[in-house]
Amino acid sequence: MATENTGGGSVEYIQHHLTNLSVGQGFWQLNIDTLIFSFLLGGLILFVAMKIGQNLRTETPGRFQNAVEGVLEFVDNQVKDSFGGKAPALIAPLALTILIWVWLMNFMDLIPIDLIPAIAHGLGVNYLKVVPTTDLNTPLAMALVVFMLTVYYNLKVKGFGGYIKMFLFHPFGKFFIPVNIIMTLIEELAKPISLGLRLFGNMFAGELVFMLIALLTLGATVSASLLIWFPLQVVLDLAWLIFHILVISLQAFIFMVLTIVYLGMAHIDADSH
Amino acid sequence: MNINITLVAQIIAFVVLVWLVSKYLWTPLSALMEARRQKIADGLSASERGKHELKLAQERSAEMLRETKEKANDIVAQANSRANQILEDARVNAKAEAERIVAQASAEIDREVNRAKEVLRTQVSTIAVTGAERILKREVTNKDHEAAMADLIAHI
Numbered sequence: 001m002a003t004e005n006t007g008g009g010s011v012e013y014i015q016h017h018l019t020n021l022s023v024g025q026g027f028w029q030l031n032i033d034t035l036i037f038s039f040l041l042g043g044l045i046l047f048v049a050m051k052i053g054q055n056l057r058t059e060t061p062g063r064f065q066n067a068v069e070g071v072l073e074f075v076d077n078q079v080k081d082s083f084g085g086k087a088p089a090l091i092a093p094l095a096l097t098i099l100i101w102v103w104l105m106n107f108m109d110l111i112p113i114d115l116i117p118a119i120a121h122g123l124g125v126n127y128l129k130v131v132p133t134t135d136l137n138t139p140l141a142m143a144l145v146v147f148m149l150t151v152y153y154n155l156k157v158k159g160f161g162g163y164i165k166m167f168l169f170h171p172f173g174k175f176f177i178p179v180n181i182i183m184t185l186i187e188e189l190a191k192p193i194s195l196g197l198r199l200f201g202n203m204f205a206g207e208l209v210f211m212l213i214a215l216l217t218l219g220a221t222v223s224a225s226l227l228i229w230f231p232l233q234v235v236l237d238l239a240w241l242i243f244h245i246l247v248i249s250l251q252a253f254i255f256m257v258l259t260i261v262y263l264g265m266a267h268i269d270a271d272s273h
Numbered sequence: 274m275n276i277n278i279t280l281v282a283q284i285i286a287f288v289v290l291v292w293l294v295s296k297y298l299w300t301p302l303s304a305l306m307e308a309r310r311q312k313i314a315d316g317l318s319a320s321e322r323g324k325h326e327l328k329l330a331q332e333r334s335a336e337m338l339r340e341t342k343e344k345a346n347d348i349v350a351q352a353n354s355r356a357n358q359i360l361e362d363a364r365v366n367a368k369a370e371a372e373r374i375v376a377q378a379s380a381e382i383d384r385e386v387n388r389a390k391e392v393l394r395t396q397v398s399t400i401a402v403t404g405a406e407r408i409l410k411r412e413v414t415n416k417d418h419e420a421a422m423a424d425l426i427a428h429i
């Protein structure tokens with residue numbers, strides 16, 4: 001039966017799905033599938049941006065322009081809420097890029113899990129991970145960029161001395177300087193790591209659940225038990241899919257909001273802590 | 274699932290994407306939205322201004338109307354007083370003229386009377402001389418006659 005046959009097969013199936021299409025070894029391994037899909041989605045954003053940009057209309061915006069304006073205004077409001085109106089010009093486009101790019105990359109999770117890899121297999125590509133955000137490199141890359149920007153704005157707003165002072169006196173005042181340094185260091189480092197890992201963890205777990213659901217009928221032959229497993233699989237898959245629509249949007253939104261909040265915190269002067 | 278060079282590639286990709294989105298999506302679209310906001314605000318303030326101007330114009334026209342009415346009233350009053358004055362003048366003139374005419378007439382009358390008196394005096398003296406001639410039955414000489422006439426005229 002299905003479960004007996006896939007005892008070894010299911011492990012192999014999952015491992016196969018967790019292996020990137022890559023070149024190079026060790027640290028120099030380059031995950032080509034991650035790059036291809038994230039670049040494609042980034043390209044899609046730019047293509048749409050160009051398409052809209054070609055006929056921007058002030059008086060009579062098209063339906064699609066309206067939708068994009070809505071998203072843009074939503075992001076802008078988030079930024080304004082966090083910054084109190086005077087954010088650097090970089091923040092809002094950064095937040096917008098994160099929102100739509102992460103959402104689109106997460107969205108790849110909703111495409112049936114075996115569809116694209118199967119097509120790729122037909123074309124002679126053996127390994128393919130479709131969702132760029134389930135590759136730790138992608139969320140961490142964005143988190144690190146945000147972290148670098150945080151440090152940059154901290155230095156810019158507070159000055160070097162102010163930034164050092166934040167490490168020295170921040171949680172407990174001047175009598176606990178060693179403790180303060182460790183605490184603040186952990187706090188600052190935890191921000192990018194948690195930011196990246198949260199997105200990665202959610203998407204990875206989500207994909208894993210899709211795999212487990214797919215495993216229900218993996219390698220099954222036409223038999224009586226299939227009558228039970230197949231409807232169960234469909235129902236579970238649909239339920240998880242619908243729930244996942246919420247998850248991918250939520251994760252994209254959280255990533256964006258935390259980015260804004262971290263950068264906003266960098267803009268608060270040390271004295272107002 | 275492990276961290277590798279893909280991380281660096283994704284960092285670069287992310288930075289480039291943010292830059293491109295900022296350039297091709299955010300900047301034009303937010304500029305357009307800002308322009309629209311500005312336009313709407315301008316339109317609203319223009320309509321506000323228009324309303325204000327309309328109000329001012331209405332006030333001004335009401336003021337003008339009031340002034341014009343006042344002026345018209347003034348003119349009418351002035352005309353009335355002028356008419357009264359003319360009438361008064363005419364009355365005074367007429368009175369003076371009438372008095373002048375009356376005075377002239379009375380002077381004429383006086384003159385007529387005097388002349389009549391003169392004529393009468395002459396005739397009376399003639400009659401008196403003629404009467405005296407008759408009584409005396411004799412011709413008074415021309416010389417006597419004239420002397421007597423002069424004497425008589427002087428006495429009347």
